[in-house]
Amino acid sequence: MAKNTNLDELDHKILQIIQTDSQKTLKEISEQVNLSLSPTHDRIKRMESDGYIQGYVALLNRKKLNLGLLVHCQVTLEKQNRKNFREFESAILNFPEVTSCHLVSGNFDYYLNVVSADVESYNQFYQEKLAVLPSVAHISTLFVMDEIKQTTALPV
Incomplete structure (x- = not known):
């Protein structure tokens, strides 16, 4: 390192x-x-x-807060252009269910982590918020079965 x-x-x-x-x-x-x-x-x-320390936060237990379902979404946009990227990213910033969003290279454009109470509430988020975004062409959803490691600690 x-x-x-x-x-x-x-x-x-x-x-x-x-x-x-x-x-x-x-x-x-x-x-x-x-x-x-x-x-x-x-x-x-x-x-x-100097920006090495960005801030201080409390780490919350999502399961205790009835957000036990963790979902990974791979999102592909209709067209990869500035306008679509900007519109998608602007919309995602307003979705509290999305805990992280990354623009990636490969077979899809964005990789999202989404928290939800259960499959039904995720489906509502999917149908009413994510899938209706104008530039979204395809969404692949992966439901997390078990978290083996989850940390915010960086290897310093």
Whole structure:
């Protein structure tokens, strides 16, 4: 794994700690990296301002929130042109069910992760929101049977 040349080993350790538990106190982080509070704070602020740390969030349990069905969708557009890409992406940004959307190369144009309560509610999303977008030509749906690994942690 290639290390970023702008970050040293202490920065990487701090990033590992923060992405595992962003609620750790500055004191706890500084103790773990064996650095005093002020330099630890300065490093974190620098990594925030340089964009290495984009923000802090709570990770929610989708199953507890009645969003137990995870669906992967492969979407192909009618025509691959700027207008269609822009319209599709604009629409997707307004669908809270879509937790990620990626423009990809290959046999389809977009790869989406969608969360839903169950197959019926996914079908409603599919029929009323996704399939009716003007530029969509084909959607292939994959229902996740079991999640083996799901993480937000990056290998730093």
